Amino acid sequence: xxxxxxxxxxxxxxxxxxxxxxxxxxxxxxxxxxxxxxxxxxxxxxxxxxxxxxxxxxxxxxxxxxxxxxxxxxxxxxxxxxxxxxxxxxxxxxxxxxxxxxxxxxxxxxxxxxxxxxxxxxxxxxxxxxxxxxxxxxxxxxxxxxxxxxxxxxxxxxxxxxxx
Amino acid sequence: xxxxxxxxxxxxxxxxxxxxxxxxxxxxxxxxxxxxxxxxxxxxxxxxxxxxxxxxxxxxxxxxxxxxxxxxxxxxxxxxxxxxxxxxxxxxxxxxxxxxxxxxxxxxxxxxxxxxxxxxxxxxxxxxxxxxxxxxxxxxxxxxxxxxxxxxxxxxxxxxxxxx
Numbered sequence: 001x002x003x004x005x006x007x008x009x010x011x012x013x014x015x016x017x018x019x020x021x022x023x024x025x026x027x028x029x030x031x032x033x034x035x036x037x038x039x040x041x042x043x044x045x046x047x048x049x050x051x052x053x054x055x056x057x058x059x060x061x062x063x064x065x066x067x068x069x070x071x072x073x074x075x076x077x078x079x080x081x082x083x084x085x086x087x088x089x090x091x092x093x094x095x096x097x098x099x100x101x102x103x104x105x106x107x108x109x110x111x112x113x114x115x116x117x118x119x120x121x122x123x124x125x126x127x128x129x130x131x132x133x134x135x136x137x138x139x140x141x142x143x144x145x146x147x148x149x150x151x152x153x154x155x156x157x158x159x160x161x162x163x164x
Numbered sequence: 165x166x167x168x169x170x171x172x173x174x175x176x177x178x179x180x181x182x183x184x185x186x187x188x189x190x191x192x193x194x195x196x197x198x199x200x201x202x203x204x205x206x207x208x209x210x211x212x213x214x215x216x217x218x219x220x221x222x223x224x225x226x227x228x229x230x231x232x233x234x235x236x237x238x239x240x241x242x243x244x245x246x247x248x249x250x251x252x253x254x255x256x257x258x259x260x261x262x263x264x265x266x267x268x269x270x271x272x273x274x275x276x277x278x279x280x281x282x283x284x285x286x287x288x289x290x291x292x293x294x295x296x297x298x299x300x301x302x303x304x305x306x307x308x309x310x311x312x313x314x315x316x317x318x319x320x321x322x323x324x325x326x327x328x
Binding site for chain 2: 040041042043045046049069071075078079082083084085086087089090092093094099161162163164
């Protein structure tokens with residue numbers, strides 16, 4: 001089972017390809033896509049879409065897992081993140097992936113066993129589960145890995161799927 | 165100057181291709197895309213993206229004009245409409261169109277000359293400007309035509325552009 005985990009964002013978007021062999025999760029690839037603030041809105045959105053398409057073509061995940069969007073105070077930014085989600089879901093569906101979404105609490109439970117874990121505990125647990133050894137990893141990348149772990153834990157449960 | 169006007173929506177999305185020859189606006193094509201409520205979220209989003217791509221390929225507009233998104237009470241629906249906007253902006257940018265967005269008031273001013281016009285006055289004015297003679301036109305389709313008219317009136321002003 002191979003999954004592409006995505007932490008959707010407009011300025012930065014975390015991506016991680018994970019696979020489970022037996023009971024062990026492996027990271028095949030992870031990155032943080034950073035859009036250029038000097039570029040137009042359409043160009044930044046398209047950069048993300050084109051990169052996601054390339055990653056799917058390269059890694060051929062069966063599942064794409066994306067974090068559910070909750071609106072906080074900043075509506076303008078929320079709209080942009082929703083637009084990014086639209087592009088990501090679109091490219092994933094065109095590539096015939098099964099798309100699952102998970103809320104923050106589900107991700108915390110899947111990774112640490114506790115729904116109110118803080119960021120530091122999640123990162124510590126992600127390191128422990130995956131044995132990630134990259135020298136510099138951004139938070140968005142850890143979040144993408146955590147979302148991937150959640151999808152593997154749920155075995156891409158159809159209940160959480162946006163595409164079935 | 166040829167423009168594709170889009171009234172973004174999740175259940176229904178209005179599209180209209182307009183052209184100005186001299187001082188007269190002509191409708192080359194208009195329609196209302198209706199997504200199937202029985203389909204998955206990803207499939208409904210992708211249906212819209214694929215259709216928009218086809219319309220752009222067929223009609224080759226230089227401009228795509230889309231209505232600005234404002235959030236009202238229904239956040240869940242707002243997120244879906246933003247996801248649709250993302251897909252539309254993405255396909256338009258890949259096709260190298262200039263993408264402009266307009267708010268409801270700008271559209272009212274451009275079509276009727278008055279920023280607080282009601283729906284009936286806008287529809288009456290759209291009919292008068294374009295001489296549209298289709299027997300059955302849905303509101304979303306009229307809205308898409310009105311957005312197209314707004315873009316023609318502004319001559320696709322770069323100030324309103326999402327892509328420059």
